[in-house]
Amino acid sequence: MSKKPGMAQALHKVIMVGSGGVGKSALTLQFMYDEFVVDYEPTKADSYRKKVVLDGEEVQIDILDTAGQEDYAAIRDNYFRSGEGFLCVFSITEDDSFQATQEFREQILRVKNDENIPFLLVGNKSDLQDKRQVSLAEAQSRAQQWGVPYVETSAKTRENVDKVFFDLMREIRSRKIEDKSASNGRSKDRAKRKKRKCTIL
Amino acid sequence: MSFAALENFAVDNFAADKFVKDLSSKCIGADELRLQRAKIQELADNTSASLKQNVYQNYIQFIETAKEISHLESEMYQLSQLLSEQRSLLSTLDIRRSSNVLLQNETPAESENVSDQQKEDEVKKKLTKLLENVEGALTLVETPGRLCLHEGTLQELDPIDGKPMKKIRAYLFNDILMTASELPYETKKGQPRYRMQVVYEIQSLAVVNVKDRGSVNLAFKLLAFPDTRVFQCSSATSKKEWLESCEQAKRLKLCQGNLPNDNNKEPSPKLERAFSMSMSTAEEENHVVSYAPLPDWILEISESLDSFIAQRHFEEAYDLLQKATSFLQTVEASPQILKEMQGKCKERSNYLISILTKELESTMEIKSLQGGGLRSAKRAVKLLIKLDRSAKACQLFLKLCSATLKTRLRKIKREGAIVHYVKQLSAIAFKNIAEMSQEFFNVFSGLPHCNSAFAVWCSHELKTLTCHIIKQIFIPQVSLSTIVDCIITLREDSEQLTQIGLDYRYQLDAQIRAPLSKILRETKEKYVEAIKLRASEENWNPSNFQTPQNADKVLMELDDIGIPLPENLIKNKYIIPLTNNTLTFAKMYIGLLEDCLNLATPEMIVLMENLLISILQVQLEHFQASMRNPKFKQKRNLIQDNAKYIKEVIIARSIELHKSVTGHQFRNLLILQKQFSMDSPGSPREPQPAPRISVQKYSTTEYI
Numbered sequence: 001m002s003k004k005p006g007m008a009q010a011l012h013k014v015i016m017v018g019s020g021g022v023g024k025s026a027l028t029l030q031f032m033y034d035e036f037v038v039d040y041e042p043t044k045a046d047s048y049r050k051k052v053v054l055d056g057e058e059v060q061i062d063i064l065d066t067a068g069q070e071d072y073a074a075i076r077d078n079y080f081r082s083g084e085g086f087l088c089v090f091s092i093t094e095d096d097s098f099q100a101t102q103e104f105r106e107q108i109l110r111v112k113n114d115e116n117i118p119f120l121l122v123g124n125k126s127d128l129q130d131k132r133q134v135s136l137a138e139a140q141s142r143a144q145q146w147g148v149p150y151v152e153t154s155a156k157t158r159e160n161v162d163k164v165f166f167d168l169m170r171e172i173r174s175r176k177i178e179d180k181s182a183s184n185g186r187s188k189d190r191a192k193r194k195k196r197k198c199t200i201l
Numbered sequence: 202m203s204f205a206a207l208e209n210f211a212v213d214n215f216a217a218d219k220f221v222k223d224l225s226s227k228c229i230g231a232d233e234l235r236l237q238r239a240k241i242q243e244l245a246d247n248t249s250a251s252l253k254q255n256v257y258q259n260y261i262q263f264i265e266t267a268k269e270i271s272h273l274e275s276e277m278y279q280l281s282q283l284l285s286e287q288r289s290l291l292s293t294l295d296i297r298r299s300s301n302v303l304l305q306n307e308t309p310a311e312s313e314n315v316s317d318q319q320k321e322d323e324v325k326k327k328l329t330k331l332l333e334n335v336e337g338a339l340t341l342v343e344t345p346g347r348l349c350l351h352e353g354t355l356q357e358l359d360p361i362d363g364k365p366m367k368k369i370r371a372y373l374f375n376d377i378l379m380t381a382s383e384l385p386y387e388t389k390k391g392q393p394r395y396r397m398q399v400v401y402e403i404q405s406l407a408v409v410n411v412k413d414r415g416s417v418n419l420a421f422k423l424l425a426f427p428d429t430r431v432f433q434c435s436s437a438t439s440k441k442e443w444l445e446s447c448e449q450a451k452r453l454k455l456c457q458g459n460l461p462n463d464n465n466k467e468p469s470p471k472l473e474r475a476f477s478m479s480m481s482t483a484e485e486e487n488h489v490v491s492y493a494p495l496p497d498w499i500l501e502i503s504e505s506l507d508s509f510i511a512q513r514h515f516e517e518a519y520d521l522l523q524k525a526t527s528f529l530q531t532v533e534a535s536p537q538i539l540k541e542m543q544g545k546c547k548e549r550s551n552y553l554i555s556i557l558t559k560e561l562e563s564t565m566e567i568k569s570l571q572g573g574g575l576r577s578a579k580r581a582v583k584l585l586i587k588l589d590r591s592a593k594a595c596q597l598f599l600k601l602c603s604a605t606l607k608t609r610l611r612k613i614k615r616e617g618a619i620v621h622y623v624k625q626l627s628a629i630a631f632k633n634i635a636e637m638s639q640e641f642f643n644v645f646s647g648l649p650h651c652n653s654a655f656a657v658w659c660s661h662e663l664k665t666l667t668c669h670i671i672k673q674i675f676i677p678q679v680s681l682s683t684i685v686d687c688i689i690t691l692r693e694d695s696e697q698l699t700q701i702g703l704d705y706r707y708q709l710d711a712q713i714r715a716p717l718s719k720i721l722r723e724t725k726e727k728y729v730e731a732i733k734l735r736a737s738e739e740n741w742n743p744s745n746f747q748t749p750q751n752a753d754k755v756l757m758e759l760d761d762i763g764i765p766l767p768e769n770l771i772k773n774k775y776i777i778p779l780t781n782n783t784l785t786f787a788k789m790y791i792g793l794l795e796d797c798l799n800l801a802t803p804e805m806i807v808l809m810e811n812l813l814i815s816i817l818q819v820q821l822e823h824f825q826a827s828m829r830n831p832k833f834k835q836k837r838n839l840i841q842d843n844a845k846y847i848k849e850v851i852i853a854r855s856i857e858l859h860k861s862v863t864g865h866q867f868r869n870l871l872i873l874q875k876q877f878s879m880d881s882p883g884s885p886r887e888p889q890p891a892p893r894i895s896v897q898k899y900s901t902t903e904y905i
Contacts, residue, residue, distance in 0.1 A: 011361060042497070044448060045409040047422055064409060069508075071455050074405030081426040082407075 009051070010059040012172045014165065015083035017104045019097040020068025022089045023124040026155035028065045031165050036156050043067050045079065054169050061169060080111040085118035085172040087164055090139075092123045092152065093131040098139065105146060118171035119148045122164050127154040290453075294348050294375070295324065324348065335370070335381045337397040348375045351446035353439065355432040363417040363431065370395045371432070373446050375453055376403050378423070380430075401425045403454050408447040455504065495534055499525060499542065506549045510556055515584050522550055554588055557581045561597040565604045582644055595651040598644065599658045602637045606662060609633055619679055623670055623687040630666050631694040634659060638701045656703060663705050667691070667712045675716040681724050685796045688713060710802050717800065718808055725812045728793065729819050735782045736823040741836040744781055749774035755784070762791050763858075764850050770842055783843045786820055787851055794855050798862040806863060813855065814869050820847065821877055848877055 016024040025043050048063045070076040090097040121143040143150035153160040228234045332338040351373040357366045370381045381395035407424035419440045420433045434440035509518035560581045585594035645651040695705040746752040752775045797809040824844040852874045859867040
């Protein structure tokens with residue numbers, strides 16, 4: 001029953017949400033593999049996992065890259081339920097995508113039933129300043145109204161890409177520490193169960 | 202009596218003669234007979250009225266029924282189309298599934314016999330066979346129409362650390378995904394046994410493609426709160442097959458839920474290829490596809506378009522349609538699929554058109570209640586134009602304009618003076634039409650064939666407006682000067698339309714010609730009567746105004762309307778040598794002249810001149826009669842002064858005004874002026890009848 005190092009690693013589940021074509025996958029792929037995908041192909045639902053060092057601690061990030069448009073609300077809710085933190089992405093060059101963030105926010109709050117869920121509002125495509133439709137002030141005021149940080153990114157130039165994922169992971173981590181202290185017993189239980197599974201195998 | 206008679210009529214062997222005889226025998230005297238006759242007559246009238254009523258009602262019913270039938274017919278047609286599409290879809294699925302099952306049972310010969318006509322219980326039997334090795338899964342067979350899309354063995358992984366857990370068997374149906382765990386013992390035939398674990402609804406099952414590079418390969422994730430399960434496939438193709446099947450199941454479900462008339466595009470290319478699947482390893486060979494598959498967006502075009510349309514993103518729908526149409530023209534694919542896709546695009550484009558049309562029609566209804574602007578309709582109209590429906594768009598747009606205009610005009614309340622009402626009506630109508638024309642030319646720029654429709658529409662609207670105004674103003678209570686005022690307003694407002702090239706003046710004049718002629722004739726009679734009445738009361742006294750101020754006031758007034766009293770007639774400061782009658786006539790006549798000249802059109806001028814001459818003649822005859830009247834012998838000087846005033850000032854002024862407006866001489870009046878003389882009563886000369894003759898000389902044709 002030796003404790004494997006992988007077991008102790010924290011796993012932070014991040015969900016990418018936002019309208020189609022705002023660059024959720026581009027941000028994810030840039031973060032995962034340092035590459036920028038020029039070609040656009042709508043995502044169905046992809047998940048990625050990566051080991052990263054967060055403030056000196058090795059953790060795993062699980063990214064669920066969702067489709068901009070999901071036909072079934074129940075399926076969408078299942079995506080949201082599985083997440084611990086959300087990157088709500090819109091394109092600063094498309095006002096509609098910014099307006100859609102309101103809807104995503106409401107859906108997430110409804111599903112998670114938690115006002116303080118780790119959440120970042122992300123304005124992507126900041127390299128396309130000349131096509132900007134959503135002003136910085138506009139986005140900031142919405143973020144302020146929600147009580148969440150607002151970051152502008154560019155999946156193309158990698159600007160702030162790591163920042164949004166790491167900021168979100170930090171929020172998730174501090175949130176988990178809070179929760180743990182609140183309900184210590186349950187998390188212990190979960191740890192026990194995991195150990196038992198290992199012995200069977 | 203009459204009701205009893207009615208029953209008699211209905212009898213088969215009814216004899217009219219006998220009936221009449223019986224009836225008349227009972228009657229005593231002519232009165233009673235007449236009464237009977239009246240009753241019979243009444244009966245006949247009632248019967249014919251109710252007969253007419255019945256015919257009318259039958260006719261109405263017939264029309265309604267016919268409408269209903271055509272409605273039903275189209276519904277039946279739609280239904281049958283839906284059904285046939287569903288059947289082809291199901292059979293497609295069936296072929297695929299049955300080949301799957303048959304291959305599994307190593308009886309490939311049967312697969313050739315699989316046809317569209319497979320019955321429900323056959324499907325059920327296959328499902329039962331499929332699931333007979335799964336414990337606890339028998340209830341799944343009960344759901345009608347359930348088909349197995351995919352099945353296979355998968356390795357379940359720990360969702361947290363990705364360690365392999367155990368092998369499971371998964372079955373994907375068209376509506377659910379079922380997982381079963383492997384049991385340690387086998388069936389009698391040596392096949393593995395399973396126990397059903399969980400059933401997930403397709404509509405709420407989130408399937409996630411796990412794209413890790415490294416630790417976990419070939420896996421996908423199922424999210425069905427609170428479960429998160431990770432499964433590993435044995436090969437890349439197997440994983441692809443699973444993901445595609447799940448996606449397909451979801452899309453199928455969506456099609457059935459929202460748009461039952463939508464076919465599934467996936468199976469058709471796949472149909473032709475052989476389906477081989479080795480059950481023991483759940484591995485599949487790569488399939489040979491004869492041509493490159495069409496991209497997803499084009500396969501999903503119906504769904505995308507429908508969702509755009511449902512969300513009212515009509516522009517996006519249009520763009521997508523355009524994109525698809527140009528794509529289908531260039532892409533290389535099997536002609537059958539191409540044709541199918543083109544059909545789909547066409548169908549959706551028609552659907553979009555019908556939605557836009559409905560949208561506009563409903564806007565029309567709402568607008569007719571609210572009287573809102575046309576801006577909201579512009580979007581739909583522009584799209585309709587883009588979709589090559591400019592004529593329809595034009596028609597709907599103009600209808601909408603009509604509705605809007607009507608509502609706006611209806612808002613104007615008829616309060617107070619009629620002039621005020623007409624002025625408002627005309628101002629608002631013309632302003633709106635001018636605005637609408639601007640909108641119209643904006644929206645329909647580059648479509649010259651729509652312009653004529655607009656011109657016709659304008660003319661129609663204005664005709665309606667004029668009709669309405671005519672009804673309001675050409676009534677006995679409204680004076681000629683008010684009518685003149687209204688007509689001038691209309692003419693002035695209609696000038697606005699000349700900027701867009703529409704001259705409405707001619708149409709307006711044509712419309713008012715008839716009522717105006719009538720009113721002029723009536724005015725003439727009224728005036729002649731008034732003059733005669735005043736003439737009979739004439740005492741031939743100069744007007745005494747008591748004070749010089751009052752006299753001055755009257756003189757100023759005459760001066761103002763251009764008929765000043767000649768200096769030589771002014772005898773003292775408070776007496777004016779014109780009778781009250783003459784003063785009234787002078788003012789009235791100049792007023793009438795001005796009204797007439799204001800309305801003068803080439804078509805009307807003759808009638809107007811006629812009117813003016815006739816009235817003047819009556820007044821002049823009065824002077825001449827007075828001169829001859831011995832009663833007024835003492836006052837002949839006064840009479841002559843009055844006549845002179847009328848002749849030299851009023852007639853001169855009339856000729857001057859007439860010329861300034863029409864640009865030519867008032868010939869008849871000139872003749873009248875010349876021929877009119879105030880001879881002393883000694884000579885019995887009658888006034889010349891010349892003017893009247895010369896009036897008749899003026900035929901309209903000659904004038905024009």
